[in-house]
Amino acid sequence: MNRPTKTKAPEGAVSRPLFIHATQALGAVLAFDHPADAVLSRHFRDNRELGHRDRGFIAESVYGVLRRLRWLRRLAGDEATPRMLLLAWLARGEGWPMRNFEGLASATERDWVATLKAAEAGAMSLAERADLPDWLTERLLAQMSEDELLALAHGLNRPAPLDLRVNQLKAERDAVLARFQADGIGASAGRLSPQAIRLAGKPALQKHPLFVDGSFEVQDEGSQLLGLLVQPRRGELVVDFCAGAGGKTLQLGAMMRSSGRLYAFDVSDKRLAKLKPRMARAGLSNVHPVLIAHENDAKVKRLAGKADRVLVDAPCTGLGTLRRNPDLKWRQSPAAVAEMTAKQGAILAAAARLVRPGGRLVYATCSLLAEENDGVVDAFLAAHPEFRACSAQDILSRQGVALDTGERLRLLPQIHDTDGFYAAVMERTGGA
Numbered sequence: 001m002n003r004p005t006k007t008k009a010p011e012g013a014v015s016r017p018l019f020i021h022a023t024q025a026l027g028a029v030l031a032f033d034h035p036a037d038a039v040l041s042r043h044f045r046d047n048r049e050l051g052h053r054d055r056g057f058i059a060e061s062v063y064g065v066l067r068r069l070r071w072l073r074r075l076a077g078d079e080a081t082p083r084m085l086l087l088a089w090l091a092r093g094e095g096w097p098m099r100n101f102e103g104l105a106s107a108t109e110r111d112w113v114a115t116l117k118a119a120e121a122g123a124m125s126l127a128e129r130a131d132l133p134d135w136l137t138e139r140l141l142a143q144m145s146e147d148e149l150l151a152l153a154h155g156l157n158r159p160a161p162l163d164l165r166v167n168q169l170k171a172e173r174d175a176v177l178a179r180f181q182a183d184g185i186g187a188s189a190g191r192l193s194p195q196a197i198r199l200a201g202k203p204a205l206q207k208h209p210l211f212v213d214g215s216f217e218v219q220d221e222g223s224q225l226l227g228l229l230v231q232p233r234r235g236e237l238v239v240d241f242c243a244g245a246g247g248k249t250l251q252l253g254a255m256m257r258s259s260g261r262l263y264a265f266d267v268s269d270k271r272l273a274k275l276k277p278r279m280a281r282a283g284l285s286n287v288h289p290v291l292i293a294h295e296n297d298a299k300v301k302r303l304a305g306k307a308d309r310v311l312v313d314a315p316c317t318g319l320g321t322l323r324r325n326p327d328l329k330w331r332q333s334p335a336a337v338a339e340m341t342a343k344q345g346a347i348l349a350a351a352a353r354l355v356r357p358g359g360r361l362v363y364a365t366c367s368l369l370a371e372e373n374d375g376v377v378d379a380f381l382a383a384h385p386e387f388r389a390c391s392a393q394d395i396l397s398r399q400g401v402a403l404d405t406g407e408r409l410r411l412l413p414q415i416h417d418t419d420g421f422y423a424a425v426m427e428r429t430g431g432a
């Protein structure tokens with residue numbers, strides 16, 4: 001494969017081989033057969049000579065094009081190839097000067113880029129301005145005004161910062177911050193979660209001694225608030241019903257001080273397999289990963305009425321994570337939303353059976369769509385009078401998180417600078 005660092009490029013530009021890598025990766029991503037992060041990981045695995053900065057350029061360029069695809073197609077034409085879209089992104093999105101294209105683009109392409117730099121996108125529809133598909137714009141418009149939708153889209157179309165969660169079993173946040181400062185890593189305390197650190201850039205931290213010893217994990221600050229809503233205590237029986245690779249399981253386990261029993265259910269053995277080494281690094285001995293066939297598996301039913309707390313971090317369209325996964329907006333569809341909402345309702349009903357009287361149930365998604373959020377929770381509460389709604393704002397405020405969110409947690413990138421998250425807290429009545 002091409003060695004990207006050998007060709008001399010003008011200052012601020014990139015080498016020709018690196019540009020070719022970015023074009024190839026973009027072409028593969030734009031087929032939309034697989035998630036963009038999986039396609040990029042594969043490209044990097046197949047091209048191990050690419051360094052951290054090269055990978056950064058490729059990923060940022062690909063994600064930049066995905067975020068602004070409608071605008072770029074308006075400028076470059078509906079038939080624009082991945083190479084043309086990349087040139088258009090670098091010229092208009094990144095504002096590269098013409099000299100950066102020398103050595104990368106042919107004379108004809110450079111003439112095209114020069115024209116493009118002065119081109120107007122012309123009158124654009126709301127969906128084009130928001131850089132969202134038409135169907136999604138329509139759904140969001142039923143929930144908010146045009147101005148709110150554009151502000152949301154602007155927030156979603158920006159790169160996400162890198163957040164860490166300090167593992168309270170192993171370290172104090174101030175000590176981790178002090179160590180980062182000594183190591184020259186720009187970081188500050190999170191504004192919302194008392195366990196969060198926000199990094200100034202995107203340093204590679206997998207080999208950092210505090211990552212290796214389990215003192216911190218990567219977790220969006222918004223996601224950390226979901227763990228605070230569950231608020232598990234030492235010695236309790238807690239179920240993380242859709243645990244995946246354990247982003248929230250690890251947080252819950254640490255909040256329980258590695259005591260009690262924390263069941264991590266999921267239908268994906270691949271995801272649960274990723275949880276196991278993370279549990280070990282985090283120093284948790286209270287987590288029990290359990291592979292289930294579906295939400296009504298006998299392994300689930302065995303815990304009926306026994307759990308102090310159950311988290312349902314439901315499978316969803318993930319549209320709240322567009323800052324990190326901008327391809328999702330082009331890969332989701334109204335049919336996928338309908339399929340999701342049916343599954344979410346079934347999982348929530350099955351998980352609710354595990355909650356003991358007086359116990360807590362938290363339903364959460366990283367979706368922005370009302371049908372996956374309030375729609376599922378309202379239908380559940382209407383069908384289950386034995387559950388009552390609790391105030392997310394009160395629960396967070398008692399843990400020192402001041403957030404004007406009301407009964408249900410709604411986090412939005414343009415307001416909270418987190419991914420988009422939704423959570424509803426409920427309690428089974430009849431407790432002591």
Ligand SMILES: C[S@@+](CC[C@H](N)C(=O)[O-])C[C@H]1O[C@@H](n2cnc3c(N)ncnc32)[C@H](O)[C@@H]1O
Pocket residue numbers: 241242243244245246247248249265266267268271292294295313314315316347
């Ligand atoms: C939003 S992800 C969970 C992310 C995880 N909680 C974290 O914090 O990293 C949703 C998970 O639900 C799982 N899932 C899908 N259907 C399920 C079902 N019927 N029962 C339990 N888990 C399910 C998926 O495999 C996926 O891992």
